[in-house]
Amino acid sequence: MKCWNCKKNNKNKGYNYEYCSKCGLYIQALQQPDLENIIELLEKMVERWGLKKSISFFKRHEDNGVVFKYKGIKAILNHVFHDDDITIRELNALIKAISYISKEFEMNITELAINLFWFAKDFFNSHQSHLLYWIKKGLKERNRYAYECLLFEFYNPEECHKKKVLKKAEKIRSIMRTLPNY
Numbered sequence: 170m171k172c173w174n175c176k177k178n179n180k181n182k183g184y185n186y187e188y189c190s191k192c193g194l195y196i197q198a199l200q201q202p203d204l205e206n207i208i209e210l211l212e213k214m215v216e217r218w219g220l221k222k223s224i225s226f227f228k229r230h231e232d233n234g235v236v237f238k239y240k241g242i243k244a245i246l247n248h249v250f251h252d253d254d255i256t257i258r259e260l261n262a263l264i265k266a267i268s269y270i271s272k273e274f275e276m277n278i279t280e281l282a283i284n285l286f287w288f289a290k291d292f293f294n295s296h297q298s299h300l301l302y303w304i305k306k307g308l309k310e311r312n313r314y315a316y317e318c319l320l321f322e323f324y325n326p327e328e329c330h331k332k333k334v335l336k337k338a339e340k341i342r343s344i345m346r347t348l349p350n351y
Contacts, residue, residue: 193299195268204235210262246284279307280314313348
């Protein structure tokens with residue numbers, strides 16, 4: 170099956186055949202029962218944190234249709250990234266939510282994907298190749314968050330004093346000076 174986002178053939182045949190092997194997004198179309206399951210999981214997660222009143226991540230229409238809000242999903246991802254309190258099912262629900270935002274509403278989700286896959290790389294030690302894909306895409310788009318992620322990777326304590334690493338970090342900082350703030 171071909172991915173709708175990166176246009177690559179999916180190579181995953183076993184464990185996670187529903188997700189693209191290149192970009193990590195959900196390949197299949199999400200139906201109403203899938204959206205209800207995602208909302209239920211994310212509501213339980215937000216309720217567990219005690220942020221139910223401050224984070225609104227979806228909107229219902231009169232016909233029971235659901236629309237995910239970009240800012241609400243971003244707030245959830247920022248909270249997840251700082252608190253390290255998430256399960257694999259909730260991670261998959263967040264991947265489906267950002268896939269839905271991108272596919273149905275054609276929004277740019279590069280920052281959301283970098284944030285989510287960076288967390289998955291650190292916390293679950295998975296999704297390294299997906300993070301690299303989104304960083305490369307962010308660098309092509311000149312996304313400030315992608316440059317910040319790349320710069321953070323250069324601040325490894327074992328490598329931060331090498332001349333080559335310092336030159337690369339300075340080059341990234343000079344590029345970031347020309348980028349607009351969020």
